[in-house]
Amino acid sequence: MGQQHNQPGYTDRSLIRNFCIIAHIDHGKSTVADRILQLSGIVPEREMRDRFLDRMDIEQERGITIKSQAVRVPWTVDGTEYTLGMIDTPGHVDFTYEVSRALAACEGAVLLVDATQGIEAQTLSNLYMAIDHDLAIIPVLNKIDLPSAEPDKHAEEIAGLIGCDPSDVLRVSGKTGEGVSELLDRIVAEVPAPKGDPNAPARALIFDSVYDSYRGIVTYIRMVDGELKSREKMHMMGIGMTHDPIEIGVISPDMMPTKALGAGEVGYVITGAKDVSQSKVGDTITSAVNPATEPLDGYRDPQPMVYAGLFPIDNAQYPELREALDKLKLNDAALIYEPETSVALGFGFRCGFLGLLHMEIVTERLDREFGLDLISTAPNVPYEVTSEDNSVHRVTNPSEFPEGKIKKIVEPMVAADIITPKEFIGPVMDLCQDHRGQMGTMEYISTERVEMHYRIPLAEVVFDFFDQLKSRTKGYASLDYHEDGEQAADLVKVDILIQGEKVDAFSAIVHRDKAYSYGVMMTKKLRELIPRQQFEIPIQAAIGSRIIARENIRALRKDVLAKCYGGDISRKRKLLEKQKAGKKRMKMLGHVEVPQEAFIAALSTGEAGNDRDTKDKIRAAQKSEG
C-alpha cells in the first residue's frame, strides 16, 4: 500500500483537491475510478482483479456499502503529495438533489463521456449544474480503446458545450489505463484547493448517508470550515439533533478512523443513528461544543414527486411488506409511505417516490431482497384540488379526489430537456405535444444532435413517456427533467366500474382530452383480462355519474369436459385441484372473480390501442359529451 504523508485532520488545504465524476450509466465511471485507486497505489495491483470482480456483486447485492462514495487518494506531482477527495454522484434524474449536494462538496468535476456514444441528457444536466456551482470542469472521453469510438466527433461536441478547445478534451481508457495518470495530473493542476476557514466553528456538509448493516448509518461529509473531533458531540443543524460520534475517519480505500477532520477534507462520521432520516443529505454538521450560527446553504427535505399504492398479492404478506419498507427506509430518506386500504387490492401502502426510477428501484428491491409479490397501482403525481366551497385538497391518490363540483385543479410541471439526433426532432415534437408539452427553445449541441426544451406536466412524464421517447427515437434520445412550478389544468377523475362497483385501484386522474381514451382502453383491457363467469359482467368507465365507455363480458355458458371416462378421471381431478389452487389467487370484486394477473396487466403501462374499434369507441365517447 502506498505510504501517505498527508495525515487526515492535519492536511493543508492547499494540498487538497476534491472532485467528482459526472457520467451517464455505462459510460465507465466505475472502471475509471478503479484505475485511479490502482494508480494512486492505495489498492495493490494484485487486489485489483478481485475488486473488479466484486464490484458487480456488491453493487447488486448491497446497493451501497463502502465503495467509492468518498475516497481519499494520494497523488504526487513534482515531488509534492496531494490529497484527492474523489466523491461519487448518483447518476439519475430522480436524485438531482443528491447530485447537487455532491457537487457542492467539490471544487472540480470530471465530465466523463463514452467516446462511442457522446453525451446524454442527464449528464448534460449534471454538467450544467456543475457549471452553476462554479466547478472546474475536466472533460474526458472514455473507452477510446473501442473500435467504435469516435473521439474526434465527440470531443468537438463537448468542446462546444463547455467552451473549450477540442484538444483540451482528455482521452482515456479505464480498461487499459491509458490517459488516467494524465487525468490525475490535470485534476491537481486545474481543480482549485478548497476555500473555507479552518479557524471558524466547524461546518460540514452531508452529501451522502447510507445504512450499513454492520456499522449502522455512515454519513459522508465534506468539511467546509473548522474541524470535527472524534470525541466531540455533533449537532445536525437542519433536523436539530445532537449525536455522540462513534467514529470519524476517511476512506482510503477502506474505512480508517481518525482523530479529526479538518477544513477541506472529505470523510465519514458514524453516529449510531438508527436510520438515514436522522442524517439527511444536505444538512450541516457542526460541533455541539462550539456551534456555528449559520448552516450551509441548500438544505431541504426530499419531496416525493410520484405516488403509487403497493399491495401484496397475498394479503397475508402485509406485515412483511411493512417490515421491508421499514428496512428500506433506513437507507432511503426520500421514501415515504403510509397504510392504505383498497377495496380491490386489500391492505397495502401509499408510497411517495422521488421519481419513476426511484419507484422502480424500491419495488424491485422489495421483490428481490424481500421476496414480496406486489401489485403497484398506476403512478400519479400530487394535485391541488379546490372544491366549489373553496376547500383545498392535496390529492396524492385518486381516491382522495373530492366529490362534487371542482373549481380548480393544479398539477406539478417539469422542465424537460431532451437530447436527440436531429432526424428524430419531428417524432419527439409529436410525442411532447401528445403529452401536453409546451415547447421552449431548441439548440444544436453539434451538427447532428439537438437539445430540446419542453415544459410538460409531470403526470404526463411519469406514465410511459420515457419508454415512448426511447421507442420513437430508436433508443437514441435521452431525457432529463426537473421541477418547474405548477399549472392549472382541466383534469377529471375517471372511475372504472365492474358490475356497477367502482374499483378504486383503476381510478385515474387524467386530462379531460385523455379521459375517453383512458376509459376505452381500460374497459377493453379488462374485458380481455377477466375470464367469463356465470353471469354477464358490464365494465364501465365513468366521469362522476356519466358513463363514457362500456364493455360487456358475456356470461360463461359452458365449462364442462365432454368426455370423462376411465382414463380421464385422474387427470381431470388433478386439473380441478389445480384450478382450485388458482382460485385462491383470485380477488373478489363483489361477485366477480378477477385474477391477479388482470390487475397487473391492466395497471401496466402501454400505449393505448390503435385498432379501429378503440378509435371508434373513443370518438363515440367524445361525441356523447357534445
Added chain:
Amino acid sequence: MTFEVYIHVPFCLRRCGYCDFNTYTAPDMGEGVSRGHYANMVIHEMAIVRDWQAEHGISEPYASTVFFGGGTPTTLKARDLVAMLDAVRDTWGIADDAEITTEANPDTVDADYVKELADGGFNRISFGMQSAVPHVLETLDRTHTPANVAAGVTAADAAGIRSSVDLIYGAPGESLDDWRTSVRTAIDLGVNHISAYALTVAPNTKMGRRIAAGALRKPDDDDEANKYEIADAMFAEAGLEWYEISNWARPGYESQHNLGYWRNVDWAGLGPGAHSHYNTHDGVRGMRSWDIAHPRLWGAAINGGSVPWAGHETIAAEEDVEETIMLGLRLHEGLDITRLEGVVPEEAWRGLEDDGLITRDGMRAVPTLRGRLLNDTIIERLFAFLD
C-alpha cells in the same frame, strides 16, 4: 361390489386430425404387439393381472360388463375380439346379463363381421358416426360416408345386438343446421343410445396445430353450448333421455359399463395406456394404475412377466370425495349428498339451486341443463369446501 373389464386396442387404419388417443396406424409395433398377435398379448396380461389381484387380496365378482375401445377394435379380426372375450370369461367369469360392447369404425365392419361378434357373445356395438354432413366428416378426417353407418346399424339389428352412435359437435365450419342434420340422422337410425361430444382439440394434434397456425377456427364454447342444447332437445323429443352429460338413451339402454366409471366401481383395464381402478380391498387401499402407453414397451413388460404399469396412485380419502363429486355431477341420477354431510353446508346447495345449476331430488343433487354445461363451476364451488 361391481367389477368391469376394459380392453384397449391401440390400432387404427389412419389417425384422425383431432385424435389424441393412444393409438397407432402401424400394424406391427414390435415385441409381439401386432394386429395379428395382439389378442394373445392381452390374454397374457389378463393372467398377470389376475395373479397380481390374488396377491393383493382382491377378489372380484364376475365381470358385469366388458368393453373394447380404442383405437379401433374392429381393425382386429372378429375372432380375435371373441378370443379375448373368452379369456375374460376364463379369467374372471362374466355375469349372465353382462353388457359386452365394442367400439367400431363404420368403415371396418360388415354384416358377417357383426354376426361373428354376436355369435361370440357381444351384445352391443358403438359406432363412431361423428357427423352426417360430408364437409364436417372431411374436417374431422373421417373416411366413412353417412351410408356406412346405416349399414352398420342394420347389420347389428340383423344380428340381434344393440347399437349406439357417437356424434361430435363444434368442428370448424359446422353450422347449427349441419348439426341439426347430424342429430336428426342419428335419431332416424332408430338406435336406442347416442353419445354426443363437444370437439375438444388437444394442441399436440394435427388439428391443434392447424388451429394454432390460424388455418382452422378454434371451436367456440358458445357455439358448442348452443349445439348441446339443440341436441338435448331433439333427443328428448325422440325419447332418448340424458343419463350422463354426453350420453342419451332410451330408458333401460344406458351403457352399464360407462355408468360404472361414473359410479366409481372396480375395473381392470388391459392394453397399452389403459387405466384400472380398485376401491379399498383387504390387501390394498383405493388405487388407480395405468399401463405403459407405448405398445412395444408395454409388450416387453408383458413378455417379461410383469404387470405392465407405467404408474399407479393411491387414492386418499379426500381424493375419493373429489372424484365422487366430479363424477356424480355428470349423472342424471346425481350426486349422493349424504357423502358430503358436514362438509358442504346447506347454504351452498341452496346457492347452487338459486343459480339454476342443480335441483335436489331427495338426497341427490342433479345438474340442470345449465348445470350440465357449467359442470366445472358446480364442482369448483363444492371443492371450495374441501381442504
